[in-house]
Amino acid sequence: MSAQRKAEKRAGSELVKIPRAKYIFITGGVVSSLGKGITSASLALLLKSRGYKVATLKADPYLNVDPGTMNPFQHGEVYVTDDGAETDLDLGHYERFTDISMSKLNNVTSGQIYEQVIENEREGRYLGGTVQVIPHVTDEIIRNICNLAKHPPRPDIVITEVGGTVGDIESLPFFEAFRQFSLRAGRRNVLFIHVTLLPYISAADEVKTKPTQHSVNKLREIGLQPDIIVCRTEVPVDEDVRNKIALFCNVGPKDVIEARTVKTIYQIPLTLEKDGLANSVLKKLRLKDKPVDLSDWGDRVDAIHRPEQEVRLAVCGKYVGLKDAYKSISEAFIHAGAAHRTRVNVDWVEAEDVQKLGPDKIFEGVHGILVPGGFGNRGIEGKIAAVRYAREQGIPYFGICLGLQIAVIEFARNAAGMRTANSTEFRTTKTPVIDLMPGQRNIHRKGGTMRLGSWACHLQRGTKAFEAYGTELIHERHRHRYEFNNRYKERLEEKGMVFAGMNPDTELVEMIELKNHPWFVGCQFHPELKSRLTNPHPLFYRFVEAAVRHAAENGGLGDMVNDGDVSDASSSDGRDKTKKTAEA
Numbered sequence: 001m002s003a004q005r006k007a008e009k010r011a012g013s014e015l016v017k018i019p020r021a022k023y024i025f026i027t028g029g030v031v032s033s034l035g036k037g038i039t040s041a042s043l044a045l046l047l048k049s050r051g052y053k054v055a056t057l058k059a060d061p062y063l064n065v066d067p068g069t070m071n072p073f074q075h076g077e078v079y080v081t082d083d084g085a086e087t088d089l090d091l092g093h094y095e096r097f098t099d100i101s102m103s104k105l106n107n108v109t110s111g112q113i114y115e116q117v118i119e120n121e122r123e124g125r126y127l128g129g130t131v132q133v134i135p136h137v138t139d140e141i142i143r144n145i146c147n148l149a150k151h152p153p154r155p156d157i158v159i160t161e162v163g164g165t166v167g168d169i170e171s172l173p174f175f176e177a178f179r180q181f182s183l184r185a186g187r188r189n190v191l192f193i194h195v196t197l198l199p200y201i202s203a204a205d206e207v208k209t210k211p212t213q214h215s216v217n218k219l220r221e222i223g224l225q226p227d228i229i230v231c232r233t234e235v236p237v238d239e240d241v242r243n244k245i246a247l248f249c250n251v252g253p254k255d256v257i258e259a260r261t262v263k264t265i266y267q268i269p270l271t272l273e274k275d276g277l278a279n280s281v282l283k284k285l286r287l288k289d290k291p292v293d294l295s296d297w298g299d300r301v302d303a304i305h306r307p308e309q310e311v312r313l314a315v316c317g318k319y320v321g322l323k324d325a326y327k328s329i330s331e332a333f334i335h336a337g338a339a340h341r342t343r344v345n346v347d348w349v350e351a352e353d354v355q356k357l358g359p360d361k362i363f364e365g366v367h368g369i370l371v372p373g374g375f376g377n378r379g380i381e382g383k384i385a386a387v388r389y390a391r392e393q394g395i396p397y398f399g400i401c402l403g404l405q406i407a408v409i410e411f412a413r414n415a416a417g418m419r420t421a422n423s424t425e426f427r428t429t430k431t432p433v434i435d436l437m438p439g440q441r442n443i444h445r446k447g448g449t450m451r452l453g454s455w456a457c458h459l460q461r462g463t464k465a466f467e468a469y470g471t472e473l474i475h476e477r478h479r480h481r482y483e484f485n486n487r488y489k490e491r492l493e494e495k496g497m498v499f500a501g502m503n504p505d506t507e508l509v510e511m512i513e514l515k516n517h518p519w520f521v522g523c524q525f526h527p528e529l530k531s532r533l534t535n536p537h538p539l540f541y542r543f544v545e546a547a548v549r550h551a552a553e554n555g556g557l558g559d560m561v562n563d564g565d566v567s568d569a570s571s572s573d574g575r576d577k578t579k580k581t582a583e584a
């Protein structure tokens, strides 16, 4: 036993064996929202494209057990995995970039770590010791990294990204755990990448390196020396700046990587590849570099940059004031748009504004309306008015989760004469067309208790759903409590609603559509979670297609002059109508 391990054992550390793999830790400095998630996802893609098995872990320092109980205004979207974990939205980037399905092993929070440590203590597993951040909390963090590294197919490379910024009190145990980890795994098997910001001062026409220097100093204080520094910048980084960062931060000039702001996040892997990030990582980890083919990816990025036409879609929800709340939906539009070489402009419409101003005014000139997932009463009647408008005007409609439930309520009320139709989530009613299933009635705890994760769905032939997927059996991810109430199925069917998708085991309704409408589709699951740049989700693909058709028929299809002026989640003036409120 080495002196190091003896010392750790004396300190009460229960050592976990570090699996053989290479480990990359990605930290952030200077400010938050630097795009660490995109950097991690891009690096994972570059390594995977070279044939390496890669796993990605997001470590979140907050004390919530998972983001499932957080207000979307606080945290943005909750990304749900196949195995039903409610996770950080960075896992969405990991999946979209690498096309590897994530699971609960890919996200850990301080809440989970402390929950486990306290449970161990209550079980008496610490044998009378004093339970401390070092070594007990840090051990638990290390164990989580190892669990992912051991999981089949055993990865060659594990990338761990820690949320927040160096210097945050709550992320300290993670940094300390990474330091210990690098000692145990052997320094040659571990690599640290630090993502920072180079602010541009226009008066001096200079980018400033001082915040990066301070940030690296902060890392050194806790015993971490970055091997590579990724610099977010608005302007090109010249040789002098690189050399300066290299000198003060103790890295090679080639290890200062420029990550200049680009028009679409999907360009970032290409930019990082050009600047030699993957090559440098592999060299430092003593792994072989291999040829890489990113041509499919590049073609899609080109389609984003140079669309041939444009359409306008409206997303009508209640969290529209925060772009991140509907992250996967915006991305799914970009994927579908690229596949159709169409720029999808999105009006983000606050549902309450539809109530106040009326649908004619709000949706004038839009070629498709989407009502996304959501919880609680606020804005519901506005969403119902939006669905009615889409149904009556023959505008393509796509309802996701709550958007399906709203479509059912609207149809029951206005097409099937059930005036009191409602969901019991919003009020008690004589006509609960959307209701809790018996299994949900006695649940009082909020965390992790919804219908979550991947469920099977059987599609009826001859429906738009079947046409989109081209297969009868699909699996999609869920996150909701309420369901369609099968008592009303026949009455709605008589009026022209089609129950296009059913869960084969429980007879729960998963998809609805309308006859006599160009494209009106609702799904109880969240298809946006499974859309990829190189493999857009079939429902988004068809929705955009229907919107293009609608625009062409109504003389509203815009031709593009290709000046390359495109940005992610393009948003037209509808966003300005939105306002941010604290209420969820």
Ligand code: GLN
Residues within 6 Å of the ligand: 372, 373, 374, 375, 376, 400, 401, 402, 403, 425, 479, 480, 481, 482, 483
């Ligand atoms: N609030 C609805 C439910 O719980 C819908 C949830 C959602 O849209 N994700 O069933």
